[in-house]
Amino acid sequence: MTIDWVRGTCPRCGSDQVLHHVIGMPMLEAYESSPPWVVWEGCMGLGPERECEECEHSWQSEDVGFAEEPEPRYDARADEELPSEPAPLRVVGAVIVRGEQILTARRAPGKSTAGLWEFPGGKIEPEESPQQALIRELSEELGIEVEIGWLIGRGEGDAGDRDLHLDCYWARPVGAAPTASTDHDLLEWVDRRDLQGRDWAGPDVPIVETIVAGAVPRFRRS
Ligand SMILES: [Zn+2]
Numbered sequence: 001m002t003i004d005w006v007r008g009t010c011p012r013c014g015s016d017q018v019l020h021h022v023i024g025m026p027m028l029e030a031y032e033s034s035p036p037w038v039v040w041e042g043c044m045g046l047g048p049e050r051e052c053e054e055c056e057h058s059w060q061s062e063d064v065g066f067a068e069e070p071e072p073r074y075d076a077r078a079d080e081e082l083p084s085e086p087a088p089l090r091v092v093g094a095v096i097v098r099g100e101q102i103l104t105a106r107r108a109p110g111k112s113t114a115g116l117w118e119f120p121g122g123k124i125e126p127e128e129s130p131q132q133a134l135i136r137e138l139s140e141e142l143g144i145e146v147e148i149g150w151l152i153g154r155g156e157g158d159a160g161d162r163d164l165h166l167d168c169y170w171a172r173p174v175g176a177a178p179t180a181s182t183d184h185d186l187l188e189w190v191d192r193r194d195l196q197g198r199d200w201a202g203p204d205v206p207i208v209e210t211i212v213a214g215a216v217p218r219f220r221r222s
Pocket residue numbers: 010011012013014015052053054055056057
């Protein structure tokens with residue numbers, strides 16, 4: 001028996017130096033064949049958890065990336081299965097920096113939330129890390145290549161009948177800056193101090209507030 005663990009990357013800083021803390025008592029074979037970054041915690045605790053050796057961020061793996069639909073809940077008293085809450089829609093946004101300026105994008109007419117400003121990005125697909133999703137989305141939407149930096153924070157909202165989680169990252173263009181978007185009718189570079197003077201989409205608001213409050217762009221290789 002070998003264990004086919006995927007080590008993955010840190011959702012905050014992008015490091016691949018991720019530790020897996022696993023609750024439970026493994027079979028001896030599993031214990032012996034697991035890679036050194038799998039840390040068996042025994043029977044006590046809350047469940048498998050992830051920790052980054054570089055930035056010391058810790059997280060629950062199911063709270064990051066594409067969210068699988070949950071199993072129905074079994075109600076023992078009623079002896080029936082009840083549908084679970086739908087999985088949150090996980091999207092990522094890029095705060096693209098150029099010196100003191102930040103790229104803002106206005107949703108085009110005909111798109112949902114038309115006329116509101118947001119950070120460009122989109123949905124995380126199955127098997128993608130947040131950073132991979134962002135690189136793909138910015139290539140499709142803005143036609144640019146970017147370096148993804150650290151996580152800034154999460155904004156929340158509604159997407160129809162499900163919750164929406166928006167994780168925003170620092171980013172900077174590798175090469176040409178974007179000039180047009182498939183989803184937006186206007187792109188504007190804005191001084192970070194002036195970010196608040198416009199109508200932002202709801203999930204982007206806490207990110208704007210974090211930046212205006214002084215969050216500093218952070219990249220793995222500065
Ligand atoms: Zn990290």
